[in-house]
Amino acid sequence: MTAKWTRRHVLDTDDWSREEIEIVLGQTDAMLEILSRPIRRAPPLRGRTVILFFAEASTRTRVSFELAAKALSADVTNITASGSSVEKGESLYDTVRTLQALGGDVVVMRHGSSGAPYFVAERTDAAVINAGDGWHAHPSQGLLDAFTLRGALGDLAGKRIVIVGDVLHSRVARSDINTLVPLGARITLSGPPTLIPTAWRCGDLPPGTSYEPDVDRALDGADGAIVLRLQRERQESGLLPSLREYSRVWGLSEARLVRMRPNAPVMHPGPMNEGVEIDAAVAHGSRSLIEKQVTNGVAVRMALLYLLAAGAPLDDRP
């Protein structure tokens, strides 16, 4: 590989080149090899500190990053929302000063406000990995989805992937688009008109994407589907008539599955509302890659941690 890794932070993949994505996916293969060993641990981040700063509830992503950091022998510290001062009304600015004083090498952060990782990255010396910010981005999810889809489909060039559901509020959808399109995939977005950004519904779409409100037509001949989680409060806020209608019109059922190409895989970032956006039979069926996504997630996060932390020589740190 000729391209060089020059990123200080992983905040969004929207300005990444295909080469940069390939570097991470290549590293992920190496990390899966470590995870397949009897003792799932390698030493490259020994002596480095990874701070997990989760200002919004998350178990899956936090545990995934924690396992990733530990597999690379990093020291891991948690600042979670419940145990930290975020809930006591401490400002993000104050938290950043604390993070800076703690002197972690990498800060992995989850935050409810879109753009919050940029705020932190500008004010600390640590490398910052965005583990999900508001509706904006979830880069490691996009990368692990790309890695998982490639494992199932091979080269993604010319492949058509359907993303169905609440695209408007989904950082996963945005990061999937930003990762899959540079790899050559085309994306069809589907979902209720109220849950698709207006500009995207009205023709001003990101490159490589299109919008098809009819999920059946979207799925016809598709190479794979990514189902998004539907938050129940969307109905309460008037964006949906009812969850029942949503499930009937946009839920991924076995009957809909057959519209895709034979063996086209199904993914979901989790946690799932089975019976709402996805039927249990589909979620646990033979075409589901949902458990694979979880396994690959750890490897992708190892790759990101390694690239950010191991590149910087230890003695450069104060």
Next chain:
Amino acid sequence: MTDPATVNSPGFIDLHAHLREPGFEEAETIATGARAAIGGGFTTICAMPNTEPAIDSPGLVAELLSRAAAAGGARVLAIATITRGRRGKELADLVELAAAGAVAFSDDGAPVEDPRLFRHALEYARTLGLLVIEHPQDLALSAKGVMHEGAVSARLGLPGMPAAAEETAVARDLALARLAGGRLHLTHLSTAGSVELVRRAKAEGIAVSCDVTPHHLAMTDTWVAGSRAFAWEDPHKIPSAPPYESSTKVNPPLRTLADVRALWEGLADGTIDAIATDHAPHASVRKDVEYDQAAFGISGLETALPLVLGGVRAGWASLEVVLGALTTGPARVLGIELPSGDRLVVEPDHEWTVTAEGLISKGKNTPLLGRTLQGRVRDVAIGRARMEKKGAGLGAEAIAGR
């Protein structure tokens, strides 16, 4: 004795400035705001009443005016609230507020949602010969938006405020102005649709005026994503800033290039009467936070002139139009004579760099920090003659109680 590199102008009049005193003196005071105004060439500024307490009683108007007289700097005119406490429930004592010296009424930032109450405010204002200044925004539609709703908000994952949230409010306000005959002034219009609605209302003869801010004339929603190219500049030639800088968070939000072009057209054809700053200084604690948590507002008094001169240089409007919108335009809106002693010497080509230390305002919240701009006010002369009301305001029946 004229220097070819300078332009003489009457002092600028700002219809819309937030001086934050009383209540938010950490953001601005009457004294610092009035001095910042002079720095920007504004010899007269209208203080918005959304202070704490809000300026909703004659005593508070008198107190504001006496503090301003003692503070020096620009001449400060008082805008009083439309409703008591800006709560939108009952009218403030509008006749007594006018008698105490209020030049206009506004619940700026808290649009009067009840159309019946707004109608009655317009009816009172008409009789008093004063303006009702409305911040047109449908709060249910703008909801929790923090920037313009469009392709940029979709990409950034930020909740958007659609252009329609402004335009439905403008349409309602115009219908009520037609009904009441009263003097409606729509402040900080930001969308192409709003300009078109006002253009048609004026053609119909409705007594309405409007203003636009320098930042809405110069910046687009791409600034939230980090662009720092003015509307007339090539975005590829201007270095970007990081995205989500809260200094770009302002209400109404920065809109699209098509909207900016429409604002300039409205300025050039006279649909837009005035350029007003909506100077909204904030203490850093209100801005040094997550984008969706940050306060709305840009500190604007000291950068207004160079921003609009940029559009003049690009050929989007003439110097005469722009200087008129800063002087005779707002005077006509207020129904006052230009204060004859207020004179400026403007150096349109003078280059200077915006810095936090260089700004007189306590509000350093501007996305222009570090930016080199062209155009400044070199000399300011301010007459201390009492300002006289020039007959009645537009469409007024009489000036009662004065």
